[in-house]
Amino acid sequence: MEPTKENIKIKNSIIKFLEDTLLKNSDVGTKLLTTNIEGINELLPQIVDDYRWECIGYWDEDQTGKSSLKIDRIYNSSKDSDVINFSCDVENFPPLELIPDINKLSKDDVVWILPISSTNRNWGVMSYISPFNEASAFIKYNISIVIVTLLGIAMDREIAKTELENALETLKQTQNQLIQSEKMAALGGLVAGVAHEINTPIGVSVTAASYMDEKNNEIINLFESGKLKKVDMDKYINTTMESIKILVINLERASNLVKSFKQIAVDQTREEKRTFRLKEYIDEVLLSLHPKIKKTKHKIIVNCMDDIWIHASPGGISQVITNLVVNSLVHAFDDGDEGIMTINIINENDEIIIEYSDNGKGISESDIKKIYEPFFTTKRGSGGTGLGLNIVYNIVTNEYKGKIKCNSTPGNGTAFIIRIPEKEVIKSNGK
Structure with missing residues (x-):
């Protein structure tokens, strides 16, 4: 059809x-x-x-x-x-x-x-x-x-x-809150450690002052009774000089601890930038960590030129050094080990390079890939929170616009190489 x-x-x-x-x-x-x-x-x-x-x-x-x-x-x-x-x-x-x-x-x-x-x-x-x-x-x-x-x-x-975006934002807020809690917990530990550390020089100073008061009363009684002799006076002077020396050393030690703790505590809770000498500040950070380190047989060696000045948020430097040292104390060594932690700082090729290393156990290849992840730790329940290296990574990459790399093999220690662009922080010779 x-x-x-x-x-x-x-x-x-x-x-x-x-x-x-x-x-x-x-x-x-x-x-x-x-x-x-x-x-x-x-x-x-x-x-x-x-x-x-x-x-x-x-x-x-x-x-x-x-x-x-x-x-x-x-x-x-x-x-x-x-x-x-x-x-x-x-x-x-x-x-x-x-x-x-x-x-x-x-x-x-x-x-x-x-x-x-x-x-x-x-x-x-x-x-x-x-x-x-x-x-x-x-x-x-x-x-x-x-x-x-x-x-x-x-x-x-x-x-x-x-x-998903809302969930991610909630996770970010939760992570930031946990990181802040971790920082405050670390600060709380620092307070307890410094308070305990200060007790020693203060206690020695109190003992020395009490001893001096006792000797003063003895010399006054001898003088008032007319029995004061040259030998008594010589002995009193020697005792007083020794006691004053003990007082000066221990009170200066306590003063340095308070000064160091005060500056570190302020830096960890504020983000304002200021100009400071890098080696001097790292020494202050390590001084505040002394209560933790003195319980061990470990040594920390710092190699840094005195004339490197930087203009940055010092709290970031404090948190980086603190978390790297604490990470070594928790993960790199067993009780009784005599470890060495080394901090080398150099300025070359328009970069500030911070090389931190320890001679501890090292890290396995599978774990190195995860060390910067929040909450990843091999010591949960034994002092590890899994936030320390995450904080270090965020400070280096976000705050200082730098890079961080970890080199480690089991049994051969661990090294962190941090590279910070010179333009972000450098000030040479205080200028």
């Missing part, structure tokens, strides 16, 4: 419609797979062709748990939108009061309803009015179903992205 001119015309019309629709909807579909929520809203008028009116209702649940469809905008034939705030039950969707005057519609116009859903969630319902064409209506409807499904998937993706 020969096809009629009318059939050929309908066939060509369908082919042309499919070509145009595939081209247009391919572009819309691609955009839906990559755009954000605002982009999705801009694409809504393009999802359906040749409509007189369009609206979308999203599922909304009130405090009683009852679900309804919330409509926030409707689109007219020119694809302009009117923002509204309207809710209705699903059985009354689309709401008659929002549909254009029925007298203005063509007799071929039909109200179409499409679900907006993905495999994970029902988002709502789309409704639009467009003319019914027997040749293309159902093809058009099926394509619209695909596009609206892509819309649901795009909304799934955007909600998941938002939830």
Whole structure:
């Protein structure tokens, strides 16, 4: 049977419609797979062709748990939108009061309803009015179903992205809080250690002062009774000089401890930059760590030129040195070991290079890859928190814009090489 001119015309019309629709909807579909929520809203008028009116209702649940469809905008034939705030039950969707005057519609116009859903969630319902064409209506409807499904998937993706971003932000805040807690815990340990350390010179000074008071009373009694002899005076002078020497040494020791602790404590709780001599400051940091180190047989050697001045937040330097030393004390040595920790600082090739090393156990190759991760530790429950080297890494890379590298093999100690751009911190000869 020969096809009629009318059939050929309908066939060509369908082919042309499919070509145009595939081209247009391919572009819309691609955009839906990559755009954000605002982009999705801009694409809504393009999802359906040749409509007189369009609206979308999203599922909304009130405090009683009852679900309804919330409509926030409707689109007219020119694809302009009117923002509204309207809710209705699903059985009354689309709401008659929002549909254009029925007298203005063509007799071929039909109200179409499409679900907006993905495999994970029902988002709502789309409704639009467009003319019914027997040749293309159902093809058009099926394509619209695909596009609206892509819309649901795009909304799934955007909600998941938002939830992931919120979760990451919460994790960052939690990590920052834990790091601050770790810093304050370290400061608390420093307070306890320094307080214990100060007790020794203060106790010796009190004993020396009491002894001097006793000898003063003895010499006064001898003088008042007329029994004071030259030998008694010589003995008193020698005793007094020795006691004064003990007082000066121990009070100066206590004063240095207080001064060092005060500066380190302030630096660890504030981030203001100041100019300071690097070696002198590192010596102060190590002095504040003396209560921890003196319980061991370890030695710390510092090699640094006296004329290196830097302008930076000293709290960062304090935390880097403190955490590296404590890391060695906790992980590198067993009780009773006589370890050596070395800090070499040089200024070359427009960089400040801090080389910290110990001659301890070393680190396995598998663990080296994870040492900067927050909460990673091989000594949980035995003094390790897993935050020390994470703090060091963040200070070096974020605050000082530098780099840090760890070299270690089991049994051969560990070395950290820190490179800080000279432009970030350097001041030579105090200038």
